[in-house]
Amino acid sequence: MGSHLPGAVGVSRLSVYDTTAPDGLHGGTPHMHLTCSEGYVVLAGTGRVQTLSGEGYRETALTPGTVAWFRPGTIHRLVNDGGLRIVVLMQNSGLPEAGDAVLTFPSDVVGDPQAYRAAATLPGGADLAPAYRRRDLAVTGFLAMRAGGPEAFTAFCRAAAELVAPRLADWRQRWESGALEVALATGRQLDALGNGDLTHLAAGGIEVLPAPTESGRHGMCGLLDIYIP
Template sequence: MSHLPGAVGVSRLSVYDTTAPDGLHGGTPHMHLTCSEGYVVVAGSGHVQTLSGEGYRETPLSPGTVAWFRPGTIHRLVNEGGLQIVVLMQNSGLPEAGDAVLTFPPEVLADPAAYRAAATLPGGSGSDLAPAYRRRDLAVTGFLAMRSAGPGAFTDFCRAAAALVAPKLADWRKRWESGALEVALETGRQLDALDKSEIAHLANGGIEVLPAPTERGKHGMCGLLETYIPPAA
């Protein structure tokens, strides 16, 4: 597979603008367990709510803002008007393989079948956004209760999230080894070659272009996604 620089994932996100149970407009709160995520704000305004080991924060977002957070950060985008973001995801392949747990209420998190039913959307694209909004609203309900309950509830969520993804870890490791790890190791091989005054790898330079998104109109957790996926080499 041909990788984007650093084996990151890139997508353009138009954040949902419908009303959640607390009256705010925006996306579905969730946590990544192994991937950092970055935002480059390109249009509109809003903020991102985060809940992590450092507590609860609200970070304003406006065009030109770059914000990023580490694994273990629950995040929820709030759209205050036309919010559009270029999203950079670490470990391309892992987020697509399920490296995200939504903040559903504890009784849903404790039941893998119930969680899967609540988290899975029919199709994944198309004009019917009602299932995505129902998923968002359930996660917002759980997020608000967790935020009010204090640090213990956050720790309980982390434990439940780790248990939910445990069956996927072997697959994630394979994806990481053939993706982000392989890209990093290639840099080491290039450094070794240059240290020996060997330049053969420089003959493999060139440019690759994705002139348009590979996928359009995908129902993401926080909005409609346009995703860039490099073709097979």
């Protein structure tokens, strides 16, 4: 179990993009997770997270010390009003990295797997221009969805589910060996304690990541420093 962070969460440090999107705001790429909740711990700066879900549209202020989180099915977009830096906590570590995020491109792109893949894939390298182009296309689709009301949101959810359908078997395997296994281990420990078996207590200890495993990755919302056990 030592290979997982507590609860098998994913942890990264995020410096939110500060360049201008098509609507004049600075920030990241709106997207939705289909099976993972996501949380923010704000470290510095100010900003907002715009969310669109079955509850409708909402804008939540982010200041140092704020903790905010949202469930699967919540489209979210970070807006950077100045120096916004966040620690991001992701449920089901391994699933987001395996594609559990669908960007809010216009409907004709989201409805075409080949076009979606071409628009979503970054070429790599240090140049941020492709990440900004991807962000701008997703913001364009996000703004159209907001204007389209609940019907447009529902249509996006259907298209997103169709896009990820080929990956579900892989996601299930990652979940079973990650978050599910960690939860089941707690059950085994409870059973052991109930039987007077203290064996697992002898396996305690500390593990440390003194620095990010990878720094400066081009994420959807900004530059990511990622911690991978």
